[in-house]
Amino acid sequence: MKQSNVTGHRGDIHDGLFNSHTGFLIDLACDAGRYEVVHPYERLDPARITEAPLSCPSCKAANSTDPTAPPHRGRLALEHAKAVLACADQRGYPPPLDDEGLRLAFLALGLEDPPAERLYPLIREHLTDMLTDRALTVPEGIPSVLVHYTRYTGGTLQAPIGVGDRLMHDGIASGNWHVVKVDAVEDTADGVVVTVSEKDWPHPRKWTGPDITRWFLKLDRAPSNA
Structure with a gap:
């Protein structure tokens, strides 16, 4: 999450909290709400982002080092x-x-x-x-194979796949949206091979790196302690 000072409709300077990828204004450090800066369905005017010091008392208090101040x-x-x-x-x-x-x-x-x-x-x-x-963290020792990854709050990136990841077949053309789990990513004489398993399908399938990149989207990485 990004923080930038923004000018509200009343001229107060607030501590704005932004989507780290899209730059969308999510909220303010005070309890005024983002509509203090943008009206409903209004886009944020880039000119409202400012380096001027905070003037909103609640935003200033939220950024204070005073232990009695309200939490940010x-x-x-x-x-x-x-x-x-x-x-x-x-x-x-x-x-x-x-x-x-x-x-x-x-x-x-x-x-x-x-x-x-x-x-x-x-x-x-x-x-x-x-x-x-x-x-986006590349597992150590795992060959790099990149697939599309869409952030929940906006933005599409290229992300490496690793063992335990869940991938979804890109079914825009076929209507086939099945989900698979990555069992192995290996270097072979013919290039990188990715082994995946699918629920209710007894046998793992092997895909080349380019085919995985072409046909699959990444849903999420396995939990860190899985």
């Missing part, structure tokens, strides 16, 4: 995102990113004071950032 919304969201991801890894599933999934995740965590729903977009952005970092 971005940092608070990060702590919740870390908890959700750790719980998902322990279960061996990718973390939920929709509102209902996040609500259920916090119920599963048993938090006495779960975050308000207004914090969900920031939590989701932190989760997306962490999943993107994980998806």
